[in-house]
Amino acid sequence: xxxxxxxxxxxxxxxxxxxxxxxxxxxxxxxxxxxxxxxxxxxxxxxxxxxxxxxxxxxxxxxxxxxxxxxxxxxxxxxxxxxxxxxxxxxxxxxxxxxxxxxxxxxxxxxxxxxxxxxxxxxxxxxxxxxxx
Numbered sequence: 001x002x003x004x005x006x007x008x009x010x011x012x013x014x015x016x017x018x019x020x021x022x023x024x025x026x027x028x029x030x031x032x033x034x035x036x037x038x039x040x041x042x043x044x045x046x047x048x049x050x051x052x053x054x055x056x057x058x059x060x061x062x063x064x065x066x067x068x069x070x071x072x073x074x075x076x077x078x079x080x081x082x083x084x085x086x087x088x089x090x091x092x093x094x095x096x097x098x099x100x101x102x103x104x105x106x107x108x109x110x111x112x113x114x115x116x117x118x119x120x121x122x123x124x125x126x127x128x129x130x131x132x133x
Contacts, residue, residue, distance in 0.1 A: 003077060003078055003079035003080075004079065005078075005079055006039045006040045006078075006079075006082050006085055007039050007040060009074045009082045012073075012074065013067065014048070016066040016069075017062070018063050020048075020063070023051055024048075027047045031044075041089075042088075045089035046089075046093055048090060049093040049094050050097065053094060053097045056098070056103065056109070057103060065112055068113055071090060071091075071114075071117050072113075072115065075120065076116055087120045091120055092124050094109070095124060105125075106125065
C-alpha cells in the first residue's frame with residue numbers, strides 16, 4: 001500500500017465530520033485563488049484545528065469518533081510528512097488552541113482518541129510539561 005500524502009489526508013479528514021467539507025472548500029477557495037490545491041501543510045492544518053476547537057467548545061461533536069479514527073489511520077498509514085503533520089500540526093495545534101481557550105485538553109478529547117493518537121496526545125503533553133519544569 002502506498003503511504004497517504006497530505007492532500008489525500010485532508011480529503012479524508014474533512015469528509016469525516018458533517019459540515020466540515022463545506023468550511024474547508026471555502027478556506028481553499030480563499031487561500032488558493034488559482035484553484036490549484038498543493039500538498040497541504042501546517043498553515044492549512046490550522047484551519048482544521050480551528051474547526052475542531054469551535055465544535056468542541058460548542059458541544060457539536062457529531063463525527064468526532066470518525067474524525068479521530070481517521071487521524072489514527074493517517075498517523076499509521078501516512079507518508080512521513082503526513083504522520084508528522086497529524087501529530088505536530090493537528091494534535092499539538094489542537095492542544096495549543098484548547099489551552100488558549102481554557103478548554104480541558106488533558107482529558108477532554110480522550111473518549112474519541114484511538115490508541116496511536118492517544119499515545120501521541122499524551123506524549124506531547126508530557127514533553128511540554130517537562131519543558132515547563
